[in-house]
Amino acid sequence: MNENNLHTIAFYNLENLFDTLNDPHILDDDFTEDGRLNWTKERYENKIHKLAMAISKIGKESNEAPPVVIGLAEVENKKVLNDLVNAGPLVKHNYNFAHFNSPDERGIDTALLYRKEYFEFIDAEPIPLLVYDKGHIRDRTRDILYVVGKLNNERVHIFVNHWPSRRQGAEETSYKRITAANRVTARIGQIKKEEENPRLIIMGDFNDDPNSPSIKEHLLQPDLYNPMETLLIPLERGSLTHKANWNLFDQIMISTNFFDVSNNNLKFLKADILDVHFLEEWNEKYKGFPFRTYVGKKYLGGYSDHFPVYILLKEK
Structure with a gap:
């Protein structure tokens, strides 16, 4: 049990966490030592260590312990996840992971x-x-990614999302994210037929804001709450x-x-964004923005182009 009876639940888009090996089945050529981005072993290990340190700090303002559960986006494979959970800042916290290609x-x-001490894994499926x-x-x-397990001996259903991007335009691609929302909603409907009043946690990089139609009109139901809605201040x-x-x-969302x-x-208890100083860009022009690993081909050596987000749950 955490000393203050708090549990941090988090989500973090890691911005292209690739190893340095070329996988012929995916388009990862840029992230190899001979690739366009010159993705070396040293750069990879630096990113792994920085991300592990960032994860260990999520929620620390209120809770000394690192997240009991954290959803991730933009991971290449099980190797990078193994390297991440075995990195210095995380290894003592005994993390395991669920992942499918x-x-x-x-x-x-x-x-x-x-963290195996706090979350009892039951099942997972893509x-x-x-x-x-x-x-x-x-x-x-x-x-x-759908995972079911027990958190503090209570059964919870967790959905980890990374919805289709806006690359071709927000409005032009909105139907894809609405399809994703409907997919999650349909699966929740199935769960409700099998389980009365299930506890749900829906997290991810939705490529849409809290007020976007995919979230507001298609994902959120009367029994779901989005604590992130008040955190966005566009400027x-x-x-x-x-x-x-x-x-x-x-x-x-919960x-x-x-x-x-x-x-x-x-x-x-609360929701927040981990937008602390060490995760921020130091360059005056972009000061306060996420300190990312690359801008185009230029290597900056930062963490990610996203900040982590988290919620705190308290044991009664």
């Missing part, structure tokens, strides 16, 4: 890290996301930037039974 052409997947571009060509995007705060404007694509202390050992 997805059909994404670049090989960037979702995963879930969990939920395929079938979306199509014009001309009925499949967009080979990430699967949705001042978010989890990532685009053209100097803040977005909050990284979100964690079922409203996390407010019901009569039937629940874990109660929602």
Whole structure:
């Protein structure tokens, strides 16, 4: 048990966490030692250590312990996850992970890290996301990772998402993210047929803000709550930037039974963004933005182009 009875649940898009080896089945050539980005062993190890340190600090302002559960986006494979959980800042916390290779052409997947002392893993599966571009060509995007386990002896259902990007335009691609939302909603409907009042945690990089139609109109149901909704301040705060404007694509939503202390050992306490100084860009022009690993081909040596987000749950 954590000393202050708090549990941190987090999500972090790691910005292209690739190893340095060429996998012939995915488009990872840029992230090899001979590739366009000159992705060396030293650069890889530096990123692993920095990300492990960042993860160990999530929620630390309120909770001395690192996250009991953290969803991840943009991880290449099990090797990078093994290297991450065995890195110095994390190794003593005894993390394990759930991960499946997805059909994404670049090989960037979702995963879930969990501390075995606090989270009892039961099962996991990938939920395929079938979306199509014009001309009925499949967009080979990430699967949705579904994990069920026991947190503080309570059964919880966790969905880790990395929804289709806005690369071809936000409005032009919104139908893909609405499809993803409907996929999660359908699976939650199945869970509700098998389990009364299930505890749900839906996290991810949704490539949409809290007020976007995919979230507001298609994902959120009356028994789901999005604590991230009040955190986005477009000109001042978010989890990532685009053209100097803040977005909050990284979100964690929960079922409203996390407010019901009569039937629940874990109660929602707060939500926040880890936008602390060491994760921020130091260059004056981009000061306060996430300190990323690359800008185009230029190597900066930072952490990620996203800040982590998290919620705190308290044992009653």
